[in-house]
Structure formats: C-alpha cells, structure tokens
Amino acid sequence: MLKVLKVRIYPNKEQQITLAQNFGCCRFVWNYYLNKTNTQYEQTGKGLSYCDMAKDLTQLKKVKEYAWLKEASSSALQQSLKNLEAAFKNFFEDRARFPKFKSKHGKKSLRYPASCSLKDKGVKLPKLGIIKAVIPKNIDGKIKSVTVTNTSTGKYYASILFETKDVPTNKGGKISGIDLGLTKLVTVFDGENCYKVDPIKTTKRYAKILGRRQRSLSRKKRGSNNRRKQVKRVAKYHEKITNKRQDFLHKLSRKLVDENQVIVVKNLCVKGLADTKFAKSVLDTGFGILVNFLNYKLDREGGKLVEIDRFFPSTRLCNCCKFKNDSLTLENCEWDCLECGTHHDRDENAAKKCDSFSQNREIGGRLAVSSNQ
Incomplete structure (x- = not known):
C-alpha cells in the first residue's frame, strides 16, 4: 500500500537558492519540450514521446547555452518529462485539459523520484543535503519519491510517498x-x-478582510516591492481560508x-x-x-x-x-x-x-x- 505524508521543511539560504534553481530548470524543461512537441505535431502530425524527449535533453545539456541545466538533479528533470507525457496522455483520454506553459510566479513544485531518505530529523534530497523538517511520526517503509512544494506565501513542504505493508482490517460499524x-x-x-x-x-x-487586501493590491504599482509584499499578504489570507x-x-x-x-x-x-x-x-x-x-x-x-x-x-x-x-x-x-x-x-x-x-x-x-x- 502506498501512503503520503506531507511535512513542513525549513531549507537554509543556500538550500533555498538551490531549490529555486531546480524549480527554474524543471519549469524550463517542461516549457521547452511542450513547445517542441507542439511544433513537431504541427509539422509532422506526430508529437514527442518520453524517450525522444529524454534523449534530446541529454544532448541539450551538452550545448554551452544550456549548460546550467546540469546544476539541477537529473532525476528531477527526467520526472518533469514524465509528467509532461502523462499530461498529454490524460488530455487525449479526455481526463484533463491540454497542457499549459508554466509560470515562474505562484506555486512551484518538483519531484525527486529517487535517492531520498530521512536522516537526522530531516529530509535528504539529491544535491541539497539534509533539509530540516518537522516529521510527526515514523515512516515504516521504503520511500518511493519526495515532492517539494513552494507556496505563494514562501513556505516549503515535502510530500513523502512511501510503501507500507497491507494490514488486513475488519472494520465494523x-x-x-x-x-x-x-x-x-x-x-x-x-x-x-x-x-x-x-x-x-x-x-x-x-470576505471583507480579503476584499480590502485585494483593493489595496490593485492600487500598487506593477513591479514594485510594495506590490510584491501585498501579493504575499493576499496569498496568506487565501492560504488561511484553504x-x-x-x-x-x-x-x-x-x-x-x-x-x-x-x-x-x-x-x-x-x-x-x-x-x-x-x-x-x-x-x-x-x-x-x-x-x-x-x-x-x-x-x-x-x-x-x-x-x-x-x-x-x-x-x-x-x-x-x-x-x-x-x-x-x-x-x-x-x-x-x-x-x-x-x-x-x-x-x-x-x-x-x-x-x-x-x-x-x-x-x-x-x-x-x-x-x-
């Protein structure tokens, strides 16, 4: 049986910078191959499979202009391609809408499918080391993957997917x-x-408090520091409601x-x-x-x-x-x-x-x- 445990993590300044780079690399890979798949489909009537995109990504890293992709975890980039392939599959099977390009604003997330573990009251991730975390209970099972999320309010969370033994239950009621x-x-x-x-x-x-915050946001100049601060204040109230x-x-x-x-x-x-x-x-x-x-x-x-x-x-x-x-x-x-x-x-x-x-x-x-x- 697969279970998920979502915990709050507290990366230091260096880890936050590395996570920001990883978020950016995964977002770029998604947008780059979404655009490439759309272009190839328009020209040939056939899109790119995961294998095609993975081979092309290996060659793309060797190009001097995109050498910065090597700074991110290779497994996270590969997972981004798998997510893109799954998004196309869901669209063609009428389970979801057509994949959209990702923005650098708002919520960010990436998934580490391997080399993750729990050590010293923290979560160990590739190229990040041990990140301090609040883990409320012991995880008895193999960790399959960890999805790191950065919310609009600046908080970081890790969703740990782990496998446990099926315990037979005879529920009454x-x-x-x-x-x-x-x-x-x-x-x-x-x-x-x-x-x-x-x-x-x-x-x-x-509603009344949120309305005042949003009206104040509309009066702030676009691109200013005051607007960025107000965006975060509005996001905090939306998070509180959720x-x-x-x-x-x-x-x-x-x-x-x-x-x-x-x-x-x-x-x-x-x-x-x-x-x-x-x-x-x-x-x-x-x-x-x-x-x-x-x-x-x-x-x-x-x-x-x-x-x-x-x-x-x-x-x-x-x-x-x-x-x-x-x-x-x-x-x-x-x-x-x-x-x-x-x-x-x-x-x-x-x-x-x-x-x-x-x-x-x-x-x-x-x-x-x-x-x-």
Whole structure:
C-alpha cells in the first residue's frame, strides 16, 4: 500500500537558492519540450514521446547555452518529462485539459523520484543535503519519491510517498446515508438517528478582510516591492481560508469514517453546480474534497463508499411510501407526502432514501451505483 505524508521543511539560504534553481530548470524543461512537441505535431502530425524527449535533453545539456541545466538533479528533470507525457496522455483520454506553459510566479513544485531518505530529523534530497523538517511520526517503509512544494506565501513542504505493508482490517460499524447541501453541509441518517452539520463558510467569513487586501493590491504599482509584499499578504489570507476548510473537512470525514462501515452519498456534479448562481457557496463548502476524504479513509480501513447516480431523486421520493413529489422546488425545506401524509424535512428525507438504498430496499430504475472499493 502506498501512503503520503506531507511535512513542513525549513531549507537554509543556500538550500533555498538551490531549490529555486531546480524549480527554474524543471519549469524550463517542461516549457521547452511542450513547445517542441507542439511544433513537431504541427509539422509532422506526430508529437514527442518520453524517450525522444529524454534523449534530446541529454544532448541539450551538452550545448554551452544550456549548460546550467546540469546544476539541477537529473532525476528531477527526467520526472518533469514524465509528467509532461502523462499530461498529454490524460488530455487525449479526455481526463484533463491540454497542457499549459508554466509560470515562474505562484506555486512551484518538483519531484525527486529517487535517492531520498530521512536522516537526522530531516529530509535528504539529491544535491541539497539534509533539509530540516518537522516529521510527526515514523515512516515504516521504503520511500518511493519526495515532492517539494513552494507556496505563494514562501513556505516549503515535502510530500513523502512511501510503501507500507497491507494490514488486513475488519472494520465494523453502521451503514449511513448522507445528503450534501448548502445550508446544512451534511445530513446523516444511520438507520435510527439523524443529525446535521453546518458548513463553516470560510470564504464568507474572511470576505471583507480579503476584499480590502485585494483593493489595496490593485492600487500598487506593477513591479514594485510594495506590490510584491501585498501579493504575499493576499496569498496568506487565501492560504488561511484553504487550511481552515481542509481542517474542518478532515475532522468531519474522520468522525464519519470512525462511526460507519459503509457510507452512501450522491455523486454530485460539482463542476456543473459551480456554473450556477450558487457557485461561490458550492465551492466554499468543498463537496468534492469531502467525498475524496471519505473515499480514501474508508478504503484504508476496509470500509466502503457507495455513490448513487446523481439523477436519483432522493429528495423528491417519500422514504415511507416511495411517492415522488414532482412539484418540490428549492424553496421547499419541508413538505407533506400526498399519499401517506408523512411530514418530511427535505434533507433528512434525502439522507433516509440514501440509507434505504444501501440496505438494498431500492432496486432498478435509474439507480446506477458505483462502488469505489
């Protein structure tokens, strides 16, 4: 089993300079061969493979004009070419957009695929030596790679990919259905009890402060030191918003995983919801992030995440008699069933329908279930 541990690292001045050179070399290699592949494709109708780019890179280092590429780790440059090939593959298989040229501004990252280890409370990397790091736990396993990231706020992180033994788990717990929403982030029904969790709305909380910082940034002269300082101040608030949202979603997903063996959730189209008038609220709640957290945490512990087809009318169907209320609108938070007369809370009814579906009481129709395990 492969696991990732992200830790904060503290490079000294010399290591920061070396990392900046490595970031620049990897960025140049990406942009150079992206441009070369595009040019060759326009001329011949065929692009460059990883082997072609790797051979050409070896010759490029021998050119006096590009001799500075030798200062960077060769494995990191080769990994940049592999990432470019993977980006083209994802594009042609309709999994991602066409690869873009990288900018020297903003977030920077590079990956060391070999010769990495943990020594003396730090991370040892090629041509960098030991970088001081805060490692919260022991890593029992072989380190496969280390990805170093430099954020817009000037912080450095190392994502350590390591291999561990598969530990068989017999996870126990309940089967719960959850409904995702904007007013209530999750409504959970475990077959007996139902409870709701409110979203923290981090973007809305810091919108006024962030707006003042961004207006101040717009008044700064381009290229000035004051503008660079203000860019960093704005980036710090964006980072704070992201960290608070992820911390909340990690704690919520951990609570749900600890209590349940199987979690049933609707497969929402977040990209489509982001094109509506509720775009800001949808992106602030982090539906997709929460589902991803539930998926990998359940998978690690022997649980299962079941996703119901997004077109399944869980909100409109009565969980008692299965009557479908087609007149239900977004303004109706509560409604009464026209057949059995049961009074429903909109979100609780949707969570109960997901739970009843997980118990195999609903079969057929448009209930396409995909299991992520």
